[in-house]
Amino acid sequence: MISILSAKFRLFLRNPWMVIIMSIVCIVMASVIGASSEKRIKVPVVSTLASHETNELLQSLNKSPSFRFELMEKSKMRTLVEEGKVEAGVELSNHDFTLIITSQTGNTFFLRQYVQKVYSEKEQANAIATQAHIPVEKAINIVNEAKEHPAFTVKTMNFRGKHAVTIDSQLQPIFGFSLFFVIYTVAFQVLQLLKEKREGVWNRMILSRLKKWEIYTGNLLYSFMIGYLQIVLIFSVFRFGLGIRFHGQFAELLVLLVPYVFSLVAFSMLLVGLVKNEQQFQALISLLAVSMAMIGGAYWPLEIVSSNVLLALSKIVPLTYGMELLKGAAVYGRSITELLYPMSILFFMGVVFMGIGINLVERKNG
Amino acid sequence: MLEAVELTKQFKQMKAVNRVNLYLEQGEIVGLLGPNGAGKSTTISMLSTLIPPSSGDVRFHQKSILKNPAMLRNVLGIVPQEIALYSDLSAKENLWFFGRIHRLSGVQLQKKVEEILELIGLTDRQNDLVKHFSGGMKRRLNIGAALLHEPKLLIMDEPTVGIDPQSRNYILETVKRLNEEKQMTVLYTSHYMEEVEFLCNRIYIMDKGCIIASGTTAEIKNILSAEHTVEIKVEKLNESFLHALRTQPVVRHIAIQDRVITMLSPKEVNVFRLLFQLAEQTDTVLTSIEMKTPTLEDVFLHLTGRALRD
Numbered sequence: 001m002i003s004i005l006s007a008k009f010r011l012f013l014r015n016p017w018m019v020i021i022m023s024i025v026c027i028v029m030a031s032v033i034g035a036s037s038e039k040r041i042k043v044p045v046v047s048t049l050a051s052h053e054t055n056e057l058l059q060s061l062n063k064s065p066s067f068r069f070e071l072m073e074k075s076k077m078r079t080l081v082e083e084g085k086v087e088a089g090v091e092l093s094n095h096d097f098t099l100i101i102t103s104q105t106g107n108t109f110f111l112r113q114y115v116q117k118v119y120s121e122k123e124q125a126n127a128i129a130t131q132a133h134i135p136v137e138k139a140i141n142i143v144n145e146a147k148e149h150p151a152f153t154v155k156t157m158n159f160r161g162k163h164a165v166t167i168d169s170q171l172q173p174i175f176g177f178s179l180f181f182v183i184y185t186v187a188f189q190v191l192q193l194l195k196e197k198r199e200g201v202w203n204r205m206i207l208s209r210l211k212k213w214e215i216y217t218g219n220l221l222y223s224f225m226i227g228y229l230q231i232v233l234i235f236s237v238f239r240f241g242l243g244i245r246f247h248g249q250f251a252e253l254l255v256l257l258v259p260y261v262f263s264l265v266a267f268s269m270l271l272v273g274l275v276k277n278e279q280q281f282q283a284l285i286s287l288l289a290v291s292m293a294m295i296g297g298a299y300w301p302l303e304i305v306s307s308n309v310l311l312a313l314s315k316i317v318p319l320t321y322g323m324e325l326l327k328g329a330a331v332y333g334r335s336i337t338e339l340l341y342p343m344s345i346l347f348f349m350g351v352v353f354m355g356i357g358i359n360l361v362e363r364k365n366g
Numbered sequence: 367m368l369e370a371v372e373l374t375k376q377f378k379q380m381k382a383v384n385r386v387n388l389y390l391e392q393g394e395i396v397g398l399l400g401p402n403g404a405g406k407s408t409t410i411s412m413l414s415t416l417i418p419p420s421s422g423d424v425r426f427h428q429k430s431i432l433k434n435p436a437m438l439r440n441v442l443g444i445v446p447q448e449i450a451l452y453s454d455l456s457a458k459e460n461l462w463f464f465g466r467i468h469r470l471s472g473v474q475l476q477k478k479v480e481e482i483l484e485l486i487g488l489t490d491r492q493n494d495l496v497k498h499f500s501g502g503m504k505r506r507l508n509i510g511a512a513l514l515h516e517p518k519l520l521i522m523d524e525p526t527v528g529i530d531p532q533s534r535n536y537i538l539e540t541v542k543r544l545n546e547e548k549q550m551t552v553l554y555t556s557h558y559m560e561e562v563e564f565l566c567n568r569i570y571i572m573d574k575g576c577i578i579a580s581g582t583t584a585e586i587k588n589i590l591s592a593e594h595t596v597e598i599k600v601e602k603l604n605e606s607f608l609h610a611l612r613t614q615p616v617v618r619h620i621a622i623q624d625r626v627i628t629m630l631s632p633k634e635v636n637v638f639r640l641l642f643q644l645a646e647q648t649d650t651v652l653t654s655i656e657m658k659t660p661t662l663e664d665v666f667l668h669l670t671g672r673a674l675r676d
Contacts, residue, residue, distance in 0.1 A: 003466035007452065007459075014454045014495075200450030203416055204511065207439050208467035 001210070004218030008192075012226065019185055019230055026181040026234050031242070033173040040068040041107060044077040047092040057092055060118050067111060090115055095123065170244065175326045176298035178234045179319050182227045183264055183289040187281075189223035190268035193361075194278050216358060220265050227261045249330045256329055256339065259346035260322035266353035267318060273360025296320040321346050367392045367551055368413065368438070368519060373422035375408050382408040384575040385422070390519070390553055395545050397566035398555040399662065405575040406555040407447060410521050413553070414444050443517030447524045449504045450511070453497040457488050457507050460496060461514060468515035478514050485540065486510040502533025509537065513544070520544065521553045526561060538564060559662040569662070573670045586665050593618070593668070595658040596637055598627045601651035610644045619667045625653075630660075630668055 012019075045061075047054040054071065061069045069090070077089040081100050088108045091098040097115055101108050121143070129139040196202040205215050232254060238244040246253055268285070275281045293299055295310060296319030305311060314320040321342040328334040328342070336343075368390045375383040383405045390396050400406050411417045413424055415435035423430050426438045451460050461479045470478055483489045486506040496504060509525060522541070526534045538561060544550045556562055562569055563583055571579040571586070579586055600607070603625055611617050611629065616637070618630045631637050638655065645652050658664075 003463060007455065007463045010459065011452060011454050198448070200446035200448040201452065203444070203446060204450050204464060205467055206416065207414065207442060207444055208464075208515075209440070209469045210467050 001214040001218040001221075004205075004210075004215065005222055008218070008222040012222075018188065019226060022181045022185050023230055023234050023237075026177045027237050030173040030177040030234075030238070033177075040064070040066060041111075042086055043067050043069050043111060044080055044086055044089045045069045045071050045092060046074045046077050046089070047071065049092055049094060054092065057118070057122070060122070061115065064114055067114060087111075095119075171246065171327070171330055172301055174235075174238055174244065175323055175330075176293070178231050179260065179296075179322045179326075180289065180293040180298040181234075182231050182261065183292065183319070184285070185230050186223050186227035186261065186264040187268040187271070187285045187289070189226050190220065190265060190272060191278060191281055191285075192223075193219050193269075193272055194275075194281060198278070220269065220354075223268065224261055224265045227264060228257060231257050231261070247330045247333065249333075252329045252336065253326055255336065256325040256343070257322075259343045259350070260318060260325065263318040263321075263346040263350040263353070266350040266357065269357030270353040270360075271357070273357040273364075292317045292319045297323045318346055318349055321349075367427065368553075369425040369428075370409070370413060371423045371425065373409065373412055373424065374420050375405075375412060375417070376420040381575055383412070383419075386572075386575075386577055388570050388577065388580070390551055392518075392551055393545070393549045394567045395541070395552040395554060395565050397562035397569040398553060398572060399557065399559065399562050399569055399666070400555075400572035401557055401666075404572040406572055407523055408575075409572070410444075410523055410553065410555060414442055414521050415439060438519075441518040443512035443515070443520045445509050445512045445520065445522040445525050447527060449496075449508050451496050451504065451507060454495060456493050456495055457483065457499070457503075457510075458492040460507060460511060464511040465514040470514060482510040482513055485513070487536065500530075500533075502529040502536070505529050505533060505537060506540075509540065516548075517550070519551045519553070523555050524557070525554075526556070526558065534561075541565060559666075563662055571662075571666060571669065573666075578669050579665065583662065586662060587660055593630045593660065593664075594633055594637070595660050595664045596629050596631055596641075597654075597656040597658060598629070598641060599653040599655075600625050600627065600645075601653055603627075604648055604650040607644060607648040607650040610648055614640065614644075616640070621667055628664075628667070630664060 045058065047057075049057065058069055058071060061067070074091075077100070080086045081089045081102060084102065087101065087105055088111055089100040090111075091100060097119060099108065099112055099115070125136055125139040125143055128134075128142065129136045132139065193202070196205075202215075206212070235246070235250065235253065239246060239250050271281055271284055271288075275284060295313050296302075296317040297305070297314065298319055302311070302314060302320065302323070305314075324342045325339050325346075328339045329336075370386050370388045373383055373386040374381065386405075386409055388396075388398075388409075398406050398409065408417070412419045415424070415431060415438055418432060424432060424438075429437065431438045452463070455463065458479060461482055462475065465475045465478055480489075483492050486509060488503060488507060488510070491499070491503065496507065499507070505525060509522070512520060520541075525541075526537055529537075541552060541554065542565060545552055552565075554562065554565055566583070568582055569580065569586055570577050603622070608620070608622070608627070611620060611627070616631050616635045621628045641652065641655060644650070660668075
């Protein structure tokens, strides 16, 4: 089995481009679609402060999940507000700010509160720095550290109904496209099995000292590893390259990918058992991958689908459960124990697909 | 050593192999000869335990291997018709892989790989990727991959298809050497008569799934001891000349290739006079007429009415 794995990885290193290109396309598409579904409210900003102070303040302001502050010329800001293209503008000065609005709305109320909060924190840090004769940056660090280890914490909980829906427009395309593209990667690795059969390498292995289970395990484990590595790579680019925090569930997500990738390997094995040649496999996987992505909620969240037929179909697609696992952990904050149901469905699918697939392949050999 | 008893393989409605009986003794080279689609590959797939027969038995040292194929597999080397190699690996890496799946490792594997590279003449190209090899080099490596575990029995399925004469000779010489030096038993399938004549001690001729003749080369050629092979070259093929030939009771089994007509006729008949007569009647210009001792090709023609490469 080790000999198969080592040969396969050597072959992969000789020609890794398919996996790399798939990963790049996935990252680009998820980024573009994630960025285009930006939900933060744009707030134009003008400043009378020095540029470094303005930048520091903007950095603090832009930590908001609801508002996106954008520096511009005063005249441009006024035009935007006057024409009603934005609800409000902010004029930053040293110890205070001015909100420029045409009418009072709910958003302007929250905006005022938020900017006020950022200014208070800045003033607090300045006061500590002056009192303790330390630089402002050090004072900010002390405040942040104190916040991370508070004397006591207040935990807030709320009731959420069974049908309560949260859609994270940034994570949805990342999860969706990753799970979609990996179908191709895994399928094309498993497809090598058909190629090896056609070329006679498979027969050489059958006639060798290897046990049949070793041949299957070597081939399928390799396909699993390549598929899994691809998603880890994509998630890592988003986590460490683009700063997407996955709501602090990065490690859990990597664990939750295991049953999904396993079910894909098994699904591909089933297809190998069903088709007669590589061309048929390629045609079938292209069709099925896109269908699974649509039905399973990779392109759009299943939460917005109302058709009972589509929802019923989604129950037989591994991608549905893959999305359920990832969103369950990252968006809904569910623990691994709470996600045992979709995990076990994926394992069950995997075992059934694999069993039928291997059986069909063996029958063909006879 | 290896024996096929009433071996039959049926694919749906088609009987690819029909009640084939053959045997191989230790240390001999046996040829399995037949045209494309004769059932040679299916027969060797069954003999090598890759596919189970529909009926019949395969025995290795008198024991059936249908239930326990490992007994044969451990001493069997197979050279498939396809190039069963990883084209994105080098020659050396391929041999390492095929050695490791036969549980060779360390110094033993390294030595064996070097020895095989030497044997197949690819030592200086060992680090090149197989996809950059010529057809002949790929075929040689295809053979090398079957020899790593020192098999006692080597089954070769048309190992010289589509290669240049130089590589072909190299392969034939290598097979002969393996047989002579290592007493390796070889089952060699081919549709090239001259290869089988050169290599094999005994021959089985197959057509349409059945063995139609068997024996040593001399014994098989004896089938035609009462006949001549006549090769007629004409300036231009003429349908009426061919028709006239076909209607002659003394002319048997006509095969045509380009402007060459090959036919069989009894030794006691003087065909020259007949041929000149027919040529004159049908306005055909004869370039040459040659009487030949029968070859295996002629035997095949005699037995089936078709040329081997039809």
